[in-house]
Amino acid sequence: MLGCHDEDTVIRRKNRSQSGATTFSHLDLAGDWTGILIPDNPTFQTTNLYLRWDDFAELFEAATGAGDEWMPSNASLFSSMDVAGETAVMLQEAGDDLAALNLAMNLSEDKNRLTGTAEIRRYGVLQNTGTVELTRSLGPGHFQVSSHLAGSWTGTVSRNGFQRPVTLNLDELGSVLGGSAGPRNFDTSGANTGIFTFSNDAVGRLDHIVIHSIDGTTQTVGFWLVDDSGTYMGGPGFDSNLGNRGGLVHLSKVSKPN
Numbered sequence: 001m002l003g004c005h006d007e008d009t010v011i012r013r014k015n016r017s018q019s020g021a022t023t024f025s026h027l028d029l030a031g032d033w034t035g036i037l038i039p040d041n042p043t044f045q046t047t048n049l050y051l052r053w054d055d056f057a058e059l060f061e062a063a064t065g066a067g068d069e070w071m072p073s074n075a076s077l078f079s080s081m082d083v084a085g086e087t088a089v090m091l092q093e094a095g096d097d098l099a100a101l102n103l104a105m106n107l108s109e110d111k112n113r114l115t116g117t118a119e120i121r122r123y124g125v126l127q128n129t130g131t132v133e134l135t136r137s138l139g140p141g142h143f144q145v146s147s148h149l150a151g152s153w154t155g156t157v158s159r160n161g162f163q164r165p166v167t168l169n170l171d172e173l174g175s176v177l178g179g180s181a182g183p184r185n186f187d188t189s190g191a192n193t194g195i196f197t198f199s200n201d202a203v204g205r206l207d208h209i210v211i212h213s214i215d216g217t218t219q220t221v222g223f224w225l226v227d228d229s230g231t232y233m234g235g236p237g238f239d240s241n242l243g244n245r246g247g248l249v250h251l252s253k254v255s256k257p258n
Helices: 007-019 145-149
Strands: 031-039 047-053 059-064 075-081 086-093 100-107 113-122 125-136 151-159 162-170 176-181 205-212 218-226 232-239 245-255
Touching (some): 047 125, 047 218, 151 232, 162 245
Antiparallel strands (some): 031 047, 047 059, 075 086, 086 100, 113 125, 151 162, 162 176, 205 218, 218 232
């Protein structure tokens, strides 16, 4: 549980203080962090995540590939760190499904990696637990289309317990070379040239990308996140043929461009 320390944690804190190890400050969190949530329940999929702290280490934005976003306008955001590098993050949405994310993490000695445990709640009910791994972003330009997006992706779009397959093939300029979402085959004649670009290349976020299919429908990226290794990508998506009702897209990269 967040805020509870097991015996190993207490020993680790004591050893750090006695050995003269690095002393940490909350200001060490300033900047952008990206990573993944790995669920304990295998029926849930690995999800991307980012957290953003300003120069004063105030947490001001967070999102996951499950379609949840936390900002001061719609949520409460809290973080703390002690001198041993033990970090707590609590995110609570004010409306909709009251999505909450609690993280208990430790900062690495080089201050570039946060690892720990996660609790995900909806409507106040514990939905899942898991582990979290976050890496400090280098800032603007950290994510690149040619290295993080280009390649062949495969996965699913899920809605109300139903899934359909999704494939996506992107070149190094973000153009769609092929793919499909269920029965809809993506247009490769030029309508989807260069459409995959980052809206925030410090955290690997893409927003409002419209993919044209050969049957005249469109499939729209609400917002998607990519992990630091360019392995996982996903988030909410919408289909014009379904009245723009949406689902959650989870994709894994299966190959890089030749």
